[in-house]
Amino acid sequence: MYEKEILAWFKKNKRDLPWRKTDTWGVLVSEFMLQQTPVNRVLPVYIDWMKRWPTAATLAKATPAEVITAWGRLGYPRRALRLHECAKVITKEYKGRIPENESELRALPGIGEYTAAAMMAFAFGARSLVLDINIRRLFARLYDGVQSPTASATKQEKARYEALIPSKDAHIWAAATMELGALVCTSQSPKCGICPVAKDCTWRSLDYPQSDIVKRRQTWHGTDRQCRGAIVQALRENELLKKSEIAQLWDVPSQLEKALITLLDDGLIEARGKSGYSLPRT
DNA sequence: AACACGGGGAT
DNA sequence: ATCCCAGTGTT
Numbered sequence: 001m002y003e004k005e006i007l008a009w010f011k012k013n014k015r016d017l018p019w020r021k022t023d024t025w026g027v028l029v030s031e032f033m034l035q036q037t038p039v040n041r042v043l044p045v046y047i048d049w050m051k052r053w054p055t056a057a058t059l060a061k062a063t064p065a066e067v068i069t070a071w072g073r074l075g076y077p078r079r080a081l082r083l084h085e086c087a088k089v090i091t092k093e094y095k096g097r098i099p100e101n102e103s104e105l106r107a108l109p110g111i112g113e114y115t116a117a118a119m120m121a122f123a124f125g126a127r128s129l130v131l132d133i134n135i136r137r138l139f140a141r142l143y144d145g146v147q148s149p150t151a152s153a154t155k156q157e158k159a160r161y162e163a164l165i166p167s168k169d170a171h172i173w174a175a176a177t178m179e180l181g182a183l184v185c186t187s188q189s190p191k192c193g194i195c196p197v198a199k200d201c202t203w204r205s206l207d208y209p210q211s212d213i214v215k216r217r218q219t220w221h222g223t224d225r226q227c228r229g230a231i232v233q234a235l236r237e238n239e240l241l242k243k244s245e246i247a248q249l250w251d252v253p254s255q256l257e258k259a260l261i262t263l264l265d266d267g268l269i270e271a272r273g274k275s276g277y278s279l280p281r282t
Numbered sequence: 283a284a285c286a287c288g289g290g291g292a293t
Numbered sequence: 294a295t296c297c298c299a300g301t302g303t304t
Binding site: 036037040075151152188189 | 284289290292
Binding site for chain 3: 019030031033034035036037038039041042075076078079082109110111112113114115118122130132133134135175178181182186187188
């Protein structure tokens with residue numbers, strides 16, 4: 001249904017990324033680097049890396065120190081070590097040929113559900129269920145009318161996206177939806193003005209409702225200092241959370257959400273106005 | 283299901 | 294100051 005618009009948009013607007021014109025090893029390196037790391041940050045490191053170690057066999061001969069150094073400041077340096085281990089296994093056990101099925105791919109260090117599916121699609125051109133954060137966000141908005149997808153993909157979500165994957169050129173569909181999510185249907189400030197499927201977007205038609213958790217987080221933010229202190233004090237006095245959990249409140253949305261719900265249920269804070277919380281008047 | 287694991291650009 | 298990112302592995 002949206003397929004034609006999205007594919008046409010992709011054809012016209014896709015970025016010229018080096019891992020879109022390389023071999024299977026080049027794709028694997030890119031997938032490792034792109035785990036939780038934005039494209040623009042990966043680009044320069046990827047270029048240097050592939051120049052230095054163009055094959056699994058060449059990387060297999062490097063030392064861990066060289067590998068970590070070349071990884072630079074990409075973050076999650078364990079990925080560099082795992083990619084190095086991959087190179088060794090692929091060179092020794094697979095004679096340099098990357099296995100072409102998901103179960104063998106997943107048995108490799110550092111390759112999980114996503115990367116195995118991505119390799120099937122982007123390295124081997126197969127039809128596979130590629131569900132990265134960009135694609136998940138795009139369809140959460142388009143279909144469910146919500147701002148953000150759930151923490152992990154539900155069975156229904158997988159089944160629904162699976163049903164959309166075309167039998168022909170499935171890897172292009174995966175790249176196109178991912179690119180649309182990354183460039184247009186962005187997490188913050190989505191560019192609906194240039195979106196090829198804006199007219200069909202449920203989230204847009206509902207006037208961009210925010211998810212409860214985002215709302216609560218903003219509310220927590222907007223709550224004045226004194227009131228926040230009181231809320232934390234209430235949490236501590238009532239032993240609703242452990243000390244360590246209170247300290248992490250900012251960084252662990254699930255705990256913040258749980259805490260606020262409990263406080264509301266117990267009447268320890270009250271909703272005020274459209275999107276505010278405050279201590280109850282006594 | 284919840285967490286740890288990096289780092290830097292955007293806002 | 295906080296959110297975000299082509300996730301994986303462990304508990």
